[in-house]
Amino acid sequence: MHARAQAEASTSGRACGSTTCPAVPLPRRCRGTSGTRGTAAPPPPRPPAALARPPAPRRVACAAAPPQQQGTGEWSERLLSITKKRPRRGRPGNGGGGGGAAGDGPGAGARQLQQQRQQRDAVEVAVTDEDLLAADAAFDAAGGGDDEDEWGGDGAAGGGAAGSGGRMLGGGEKRLPPSVRCFDTARIFVKSGDGGAGCVAFRREPFVEHGGPNGGNGGRGGHVWAVADEGLNSLLPFRNQAHFRAHSGAAGQGAMRDGAHGEDLEIRVPLGTIIRARDAGEDAPPLAELLAPGQRALLAVGGRGGRGNLSFKTGRNTAPAFAEKGEAGYELYVDLELKVVADVGIVGVPNAGKSTLLSVLTAARPKIANYPFTTLVPNLGVCEMDFRTTVFADVPGLLEGAHEGHGLGHRFLRHVQRCRALVHVLDGTSPDPVGDYRAICLELELFNPELMDKPQVVAYNKTDVPDSGDYWEFVREYLVEEEGLDPGRVLPISAATGRGVKDLVRAVRAVLDDLGPATLEPSTDALNRTAAPKRFDSEARIDRFTVEKEPLPQPGGDQLFYVRGAAIERFAQMTNWDYYEAVKRFQRVLDVSGISQSLRDAGIREGDAVALGDVGEFVWSEERGEAAVYGAWLEDMRSRGRNRQGVAAWPGAKK
Ligand SMILES: Nc1nc2c(ncn2[C@@H]2O[C@H](COP(=O)(O)OP(=O)(O)OP(=O)(O)O)[C@@H](O)[C@H]2O)c(=O)[nH]1
Numbered sequence: 345m346h347a348r349a350q351a352e353a354s355t356s357g358r359a360c361g362s363t364t365c366p367a368v369p370l371p372r373r374c375r376g377t378s379g380t381r382g383t384a385a386p387p388p389p390r391p392p393a394a395l396a397r398p399p400a401p402r403r404v405a406c407a408a409a410p411p412q413q414q415g416t417g418e419w420s421e422r423l424l425s426i427t428k429k430r431p432r433r434g435r436p437g438n439g440g441g442g443g444g445a446a447g448d449g450p451g452a453g454a455r456q457l458q459q460q461r462q463q464r465d466a467v468e469v470a471v472t473d474e475d476l477l478a479a480d481a482a483f484d485a486a487g488g489g490d491d492e493d494e495w496g497g498d499g500a501a502g503g504g505a506a507g508s509g510g511r512m513l514g515g516g517e518k519r520l521p522p523s524v525r526c527f528d529t530a531r532i533f534v535k536s537g538d539g540g541a542g543c544v545a546f547r548r549e550p551f552v553e554h555g556g557p558n559g560g561n562g563g564r565g566g567h568v569w570a571v572a573d574e575g576l577n578s579l580l581p582f583r584n585q586a587h588f589r590a591h592s593g594a595a596g597q598g599a600m601r602d603g604a605h606g607e608d609l610e611i612r613v614p615l616g617t618i619i620r621a622r623d624a625g626e627d628a629p630p631l632a633e634l635l636a637p638g639q640r641a642l643l644a645v646g647g648r649g650g651r652g653n654l655s656f657k658t659g660r661n662t663a664p665a666f667a668e669k670g671e672a673g674y675e676l677y678v679d680l681e682l683k684v685v686a687d688v689g690i691v692g693v694p695n696a697g698k699s700t701l702l703s704v705l706t707a708a709r710p711k712i713a714n715y716p717f718t719t720l721v722p723n724l725g726v727c728e729m730d731f732r733t734t735v736f737a738d739v740p741g742l743l744e745g746a747h748e749g750h751g752l753g754h755r756f757l758r759h760v761q762r763c764r765a766l767v768h769v770l771d772g773t774s775p776d777p778v779g780d781y782r783a784i785c786l787e788l789e790l791f792n793p794e795l796m797d798k799p800q801v802v803a804y805n806k807t808d809v810p811d812s813g814d815y816w817e818f819v820r821e822y823l824v825e826e827e828g829l830d831p832g833r834v835l836p837i838s839a840a841t842g843r844g845v846k847d848l849v850r851a852v853r854a855v856l857d858d859l860g861p862a863t864l865e866p867s868t869d870a871l872n873r874t875a876a877p878k879r880f881d882s883e884a885r886i887d888r889f890t891v892e893k894e895p896l897p898q899p900g901g902d903q904l905f906y907v908r909g910a911a912i913e914r915f916a917q918m919t920n921w922d923y924y925e926a927v928k929r930f931q932r933v934l935d936v937s938g939i940s941q942s943l944r945d946a947g948i949r950e951g952d953a954v955a956l957g958d959v960g961e962f963v964w965s966e967e968r969g970e971a972a973v974y975g976a977w978l979e980d981m982r983s984r985g986r987n988r989q990g991v992a993a994w995p996g997a998k999k
């Protein structure tokens with residue numbers, strides 16, 4: 345009895361050890377089939393003595409170095425260099441100030457731009473298409489980024505990743521600054537919680553002999569949800585935080601105590617947000633499209649908790665001495681896209697006074713200056729008047745040819761698309777306000793004909809300047825008679841002095857009222873999952889796998905086989921290699937699922953390596969004797985620095 349008590353004491357000790365030990369680093373190597381042997385590759389990798397041929401690094405296919413990232417400039421930087429002088433921040437080539445992820449310094453093209461910048465004494469220089477083309481050429485010469493792709497590389501769109509406020513010179517970063525990418529689109533990383541580990545424990549009580557296993561299951565990891573929040577009106581918060589991880593489940597404990605589930609994580613997004621998985625195919629439906637306040641959609645399901653040894657008790661094995669690890673949480677990058685960014689978009693030619701108007705209407709403080717393209721990225725502002733709020737968006741000035749990419753505005757025309765109404769600001773001091781109006785309308789129409797269906801209020805600005813009155817009557821007559829605009833929607837204002845601005849807001853609100861309440865219609869067949877899917881879907885079956893042989897020769901002459909399959913990979917990930925019985929179970933599953941046979945059919949030989957998805961590698965052996973497997977497992981435990989606390993004393997364990 346005494347001996348029994350000692351055995352049980354050591355048993356409990358090991359149980360605790362198993363639940364608290366850190367996860368085994370991946371990739372790991374463990375020995376398969378009869379000679380299955382959990383081996384890991386903790387640095388430095390020490391080949392176990394039992395292996396005649398310790399596996400050499402085998403992933404030759406991955407040997408190619410990732411393409412070198414090139415330093416890039418930023419479009420706005422180039423434009424600024426043309427339009428005005430800016431105080432120089434730091435030396436050229438040092439990656440810019442503040443950009444945590446700033447990569448290489450600017451190349452030859454960027455240096456050339458620096459020189460240009462020094463040469464130019466231009467606070468006001470008309471920007472011609474030639475200038476823009478030259479800037480484009482210089483930028484491309486400097487190794488500029490991809491025009492089309494507005495997403496920033498693999499990194500999330502957060503300022504944390506890109507170095508908020510810093511110049512984005514890293515090759516992975518694209519031309520648009522993070523503030524714009526996050527304005528109506530953002531890319532974030534989400535990870536659901538890992539499942540808690542199962543527990544190995546046995547009931548120990550005075551006068552209860554053979555108390556049996558009683559290790560509890562680990563708790564499920566927290567889910568990740570997206571929740572629509574009416575208090576938000578842009579995706580800008582994702583500039584500050586771009587990584588979201590839910591809590592892990594707690595480990596199971598003895599006395600049949602299951603671990604607590606991990607806390608779910610809610611990511612709050614504005615109404616009208618569409619959420620897509622980055623890696624989903626073109627035709628795949630979005631994960632979510634949230635239109636109503638409080639609407640929730642599941643983005644990532646929490647990892648399953650590992651089962652404790654109580655769950656593995658059977659008639660044949662009444663005292664299982666192993667437990668599972670928790671399933672790793674699912675991680676993915678998701679792209680967020682906002683359908684409606686503002687109630688009203690402010691459009692107009694450069695220097696018309698759009699930013700000035702936004703600054704008097706709202707608390708926003710955009711940059712205002714007397715040269716074109718002061719505004720390089722859109723600005724949002726909330727106008728509060730008469731107990732009502734209206735969101736205005738000021739976009740960079742549009743040029744003729746904007747729809748084809750001239751100027752800056754074309755990048756932001758899609759923002760205009762996401763406004764319900766437009767305020768068209770005309771510069772009263774312009775030599776041809778009507779021409780300006782027609783040019784902008786044409787650009788909007790060419791970009792997207794639907795833009796012209798949006799109701800417009802025209803604000804004839806700068807009426808405080810004496811000669812602005814010259815054209816006012818003519819402009820009004822033209823807009824009302826030729827363009828058919830409602831006379832109440834053509835207003836003279838002076839953004840600088842605030843004259844007429846209240847009337848403008850009232851006119852805009854009348855237009856919004858005519859449109860009726862903002863109803864968001866679903867535009868996609870988004871999944872909008874509100875509950876976790878069934879745990880075992882038909883796709884993830886243990887007998888669904890593929891076996892492939894690496895065609896390239898391996899160092900040492902051994903061969904490498906790839907086995908891929910969602911269920912078998914998950915199974916291997918949840919196997920706790922510290923338990924001998926778990927290793928034997930893994931080996932049985934390889935046989936039962938048909939993987940062993942498929943590998944033999946593919947020509948596997950003793951000592952060859954098998955890579956199991958991303959989970960790890962193990963060395964193939966046909967040895968089936970208990971002693972060989974146990975010996976190999978022991979050797980592996982030693983090589984990983986694990987002790988086999990209590991193993992020899994488990995009920996029924998081999999000595
Ligand atoms: N006199 C006068 N000047 C104005 C008025 N509104 C704007 N301005 C001036 O016009 C210049 C351009 O104003 P911004 O608000 O920067 O013009 P913008 O349309 O935002 O220009 P971009 O962002 O470059 O497209 C600034 O110098 C303003 O002070 C106005 O009502 N009266």
Ligand SMILES: [Mg+2]
Pocket residue numbers: 698699700710711712718719738740741
């Ligand atoms: Mg502006």
